[in-house]
Amino acid sequence: MDISHWSKASPRLKPQVWPAVTAKGRIPEGSTVFTMGSCFARNIEKHLQRLGFAIPTLDFSVPKEEFPMGGGNGMLNKYTPPSIFQEISWAARIHDRDGVVVAEDLHDLTYPCQGGYVDLQLGGYVPVGFDRLLERRQQLYDVVRNIFSCGLVVMTLGLIEAWRDTKTGLFIQQAPSIKEMIRDRERFVFHLLSHGECLGFVEDAIALVRARNPKARFLLTTSPIPLGRTFTDDDVIVANLHSKSKLRSVCGELAAREEVEYFPSFESVMLTKDWDIWYPDLRHVEGFFVGEIVNRLCDAYFDSSESARLYQRSFCCKSNEESVELMRAALELEEKAEYHSRLGGLYRLAGRLDEAIESFRNANRLDPAEWETYRHLAILEEKKGCFKEALLWLARGEEHWPTGNGELHLIQSRLSNKSHDRAAAVESMKRALDADPSLMKNKLSQGQVLLSVKQVDRAALVANEVINYNLSIPDSHREAGCLAQARLLLSRAHEHAGRLDEAVAEAEKAAALDNGDSEIRAHLATLRER
Structure with a gap:
């Protein structure tokens, strides 16, 4: 295929833009892939996990009250090149020492306020007690250390608009957003990163990893998600293109190295002339298009089974029926609990409750320890009006419930109420709030x-x-x-x-x-x- 002449690029431009990709090597199925960078990195993690790759960052989560913007691992987002470098540098020092995070390791990262401490390198800026701060940093290190042993590091560069802490010289995770920090005007200052600074931080981050993990390869992407706001005097549209242009240039320079590759997800999103690939906020990319990006990413770089590919592709369809057919095909090739669960969820969306129940029963047969399957079965039986059967499913799975999950007791309370067992409903609600007061x-x-x-x-x-x-x-x-x-x-x-x-x-x-x-x-x- 001739990819060097624009006159022959039309098939790759319409109706969606999919530049040709020539990979320098492939990643074996089951490899560990460490994802780092902007929220676009979060978008692709689950897709890669479905294909059978180990994704350490999906093992990190915090309580909702510590990260109200979505919970899960969104707190890990690193939007700027210095944020990426600083996290790796911090982890490298602990890795080279003994792997144990101590109070001194937090000295330059914390900001005391509201009777607690904010971690300036993590998203949300919600104050917590020092013991919790230390505990969470150990949990974070236990995830980040995987970068020094993984096969591939995926870095997604997001912003050049950064904020620097003049007291420590470190860049902070995001703009000052709590009143104490906003008042501390002289300490936290805005900094527009130059191309040279961005390049230097990413180069240094790669060097830190390669010094401890010489076989690591790197896949760079530029996040297509625009700025939410700009701190410059430019129109946000202009500021966004300025930011992305610098970061795309950095990726291009580094991709000339043997151990670094660039994947053009940015080009696919920004050059596709179809507003339907965007959420209504015109910032975030629709799931079906992210899924197609990952499909192409995997076709170019990753080895995985045909059943896993079908499973992954079922998340990228615009119609429910198309997804159903893909999952049926995947199950013909290989029977897995997660495949039955996926098919059950699709049947549920289509209102095909009996088929959904059968699929989740099959999932439960293959993996009886998965608590979410019991929840799905209880909710499906509830939809059919079979409240006692729904309660039985919850009771069967109670030994597998995660500690502190008040949601399941809440469902139990609702079902007991519908079964006219008022006392049981009140007791389950009490247990729900005991497990999760918020x-x-x-x-x-x-x-x-x-x-x-x-x-x-x-x-x-x-x-x-x-x-x-x-x-x-x-x-x-x-x-x-x-x-x-x-x-x-x-x-x-x-x-x-x-x-x-x-x-x-x-x-x-x-x-x-x-x-x-x-x-x-x-x-x-x-x-x-x-």
């Missing part, structure tokens, strides 16, 4: 997200769960503010569904609980005007 507030946040993506019925279900819980406990233990917010959420769900009378009724109940809340008052006034 559960109700987290449920409200979940409901608000569901509503924002137009999943109105699911948002209403969440709101009703919070309301029913609050109504099931004594008045002295009831949180009026939480109940008011649940009423507000339910009102908005009714409004979205066109049920204005119900929306007004719930908004009035919310106002009666918390008439001082300006958001509730404004919402009620808007509804009454309609």
Whole structure:
């Protein structure tokens, strides 16, 4: 294929842009791949895991209250080249010593505020106690150390707009966002990275890894996700292209090395002239397109089984039926619990409940220790109105439940209520909150997200769960503010569904609980005007 003439590039430009890739080598199936960089790195991790690769960063997670923007491993995001270098440099010192993180290792990383400490190198800037800070850093090191033994490091470069701590000379994870840091104007200063600085940080990061892991290879990408905002005086559109152009240039220079390759995911996203590949925010890339990027990435670099490829491709389809056919084909080649679970989830989306139950039963047969399968089966039986059978599935799987998972007790409470066992419902709700005291507030946040993506019925279900819980406990233990917010959420769900009378009724109940809340008052006034 002639890839050197633009006149012959049309097949690679329409309808989507897929530049040709010539790999310098392939990664064997089952290899450890360490992903690092912007949130686009998070996007591709699960796709690679489905193909049978070991992804250490997926083993890291924190409680929701420590990273409210999404939980999971999003706290690991490293948007700028210095952030990537500093994390590797920090881990290298501990790796060369004894692998144990001690208080001195945190000296330049922490910022005391609000009675706790912020880790300036991790996302979120939520203060925690020092013991937890130390514990979390050890957990982080236990993940990052894998970079010194893995077969491939995938680095995704995201931003050139950085903030530097003048006290330590280190760059911090993100812009100052809590009041104490914002007031500390002289300590935290904005810094627009030059091309030379970006190149130097990435070169040094690669050198740190190669000194301890000489066989490591590197795959560089430039994140296509635009700036959320710019701290320069430029239009954010101009600032974004300036940022990405520098980072793309850095990738190009480093890809000339034998151990470094560049994958053009940035070009595929930015040059494809189709708005449907973007979420409505026009910043984040739709899952089906990310999946197709990973498909092409794997075709070029990774060895994996045909069944794993079919499994992975099932996440990239625009139609549910196409995904179903791919999973059926994968199961004909190889029977795995995760394949049955995937097929069960697809059947559930299509409303094919009996087939979904059969698939999850097969998954349970192959892997009876997987607690999520019991949850899926309980919810499916609930949808069929078989509440006692649903409770039986939860009971069978209770020994496998993860510690501190209040969500499963919450489902148990809901099912007991539907089975007219009020005492069991209240007891399960108590156990849910004992396991996770912040559960109700987290449920409200979940409901608000569901509503924002137009999943109105699911948002209403969440709101009703919070309301029913609050109504099931004594008045002295009831949180009026939480109940008011649940009423507000339910009102908005009714409004979205066109049920204005119900929306007004719930908004009035919310106002009666918390008439001082300006958001509730404004919402009620808007509804009454309609």
